[in-house]
Amino acid sequence: MCQPDLFSRILNLRLWRHWPYLVCAAILFLIVGQVHSSGAWYRVRSGDTISHIAQKYRVSQESIINANRIRNDRRLYIDKKIFIPNANPILKTDGLWYQVRRGDTVSEIAVSHKTTVGKLVLANNLQSADHLPAGQKILIPDQSSIHFRNPMKIPLVMTSKYGYRNHPISRMRKFHHGIDFRARKGTRTYACRDGKVVRAGWDPGYGNIVVVEHSGGYKTAYGHLSIIYVKVGQKVKKGHVLALTGNSGYSTGPHLHFEIRRYNKSVDPRRYIKLGS
Ligand SMILES: [Zn+2]
Numbered sequence: 001m002c003q004p005d006l007f008s009r010i011l012n013l014r015l016w017r018h019w020p021y022l023v024c025a026a027i028l029f030l031i032v033g034q035v036h037s038s039g040a041w042y043r044v045r046s047g048d049t050i051s052h053i054a055q056k057y058r059v060s061q062e063s064i065i066n067a068n069r070i071r072n073d074r075r076l077y078i079d080k081k082i083f084i085p086n087a088n089p090i091l092k093t094d095g096l097w098y099q100v101r102r103g104d105t106v107s108e109i110a111v112s113h114k115t116t117v118g119k120l121v122l123a124n125n126l127q128s129a130d131h132l133p134a135g136q137k138i139l140i141p142d143q144s145s146i147h148f149r150n151p152m153k154i155p156l157v158m159t160s161k162y163g164y165r166n167h168p169i170s171r172m173r174k175f176h177h178g179i180d181f182r183a184r185k186g187t188r189t190y191a192c193r194d195g196k197v198v199r200a201g202w203d204p205g206y207g208n209i210v211v212v213e214h215s216g217g218y219k220t221a222y223g224h225l226s227i228i229y230v231k232v233g234q235k236v237k238k239g240h241v242l243a244l245t246g247n248s249g250y251s252t253g254p255h256l257h258f259e260i261r262r263y264n265k266s267v268d269p270r271r272y273i274k275l276g277s
Contacts (some may be wrong), residue, residue: 003019045081052137055124057087096149096216100200102134113140113216128274142208148192148272149238151222151258152245156275157182159255162268177266178185178221178259183224183245191236192220192260200228206257210242219264223257224248 042053050070054061059254064070068082076082098109106126106237110117115247120126123141132138150156160168169172183189191212206223210230213219226246230236247254260269 004203007127037251039083039085040235041081042084042087044076044078044082046078048076048078049078053082053084055137057084057085058125059084066101082086091159096140097137098140100134100136106132109138109140115140121146148220148260148269149190150273151189151192151220151256152181152183152187153190154183154187156273158275162266162270169250177261178257179224179269181256181258183254183256185244185246187245187256188241189225189243189245189256190223191238191240191242193218193238195220195236197230197232197234197242199235200232200234202231203249207251208246209249212236212242217263219259219261221259221261223259224251224255 005047007269014199040057042057043139044053050061050064054064063080063085070076070082090224098113100109106117109132110120119141120138124138126132126138158179159182160176160181164173165176166172167176189210193214194207195212195214197210198213199209199221202211203223206221208225208228209221209223210220210225210228211221222242224246225243225248228242229243229244230240232243236242245254245256251257260268260272262266
């Protein structure tokens with residue numbers, strides 16, 4: 001019964017007479033709303049936690065929880081879009097995430113990533129520069145420049161991807177630790193970054209293989225080569241000719257088997273290298 005009452009009361013106010021005020025109020029409302037909603041949208045990825053995202057954007061965990069009405073802060077659904085209020089736009093261009101291992105110190109991580117303790121402390125709001133719990137992810141700033149050049153000088157065409165596959169010879173389901181790139185026999189292959197040759201020789205699986213060690217815990221491996229031009233211990237610059245591609249070892253035809261390893265674990269090279277270029 002109170003609804004018609006309220007309606008007639010509103011009509012009696014004759015609000016349309018005050019339209020200039022209403023327009024002003026509406027504009028003000030929109031401006032305030034805009035300011036309030038400054039921030040960034042973030043799509044949740046596998047392994048993300050609120051604290052990881054909060055660290056990344058240098059905002060508090062509470063602000064993310066409140067803005068998105070998250071009830072259970074441990075549960076985040078992959079691909080869910082969440083709003084980060086007052087996200088620092090500078091930090092959206094992130095560096096590289098490093099998962100702390102047992103016994104790591106900030107200064108060791110700084111040295112191995114060619115950065116400084118101060119930068120790590122600042123980028124991660126660290127309380128102490130000494131102790132870091134194993135498993136914590138920390139941001140290594142200024143690492144977006146980590147770039148692996150094309151290991152050849154031809155457009156990269158992938159003929160076999162990284163990950164599980166049925167092996168073309170054995171037909172067994174096996175993990176493929178690199179990418180196979182189309183390459184005629186005798187195509188020059190180049191060091192993707194500055195580094196040191198740590199392996200250059202024969203392997204029954206990889207055939208003739210070259211492995212180059214780079215800074216930041218990275219290695220690149222080039223397999224099934226026909227001729228190797230470098231020696232173990234040799235320092236190479238990015239773009240140095242390492243070898244010619246081939247068909248040696250356990251291989252069905254000429255191609256380049258290319259791997260990127262981080263702390264001796266293979267990673268998908270597509271995270272670092274653009275195909276087709
Ligand atoms: Zn391969």
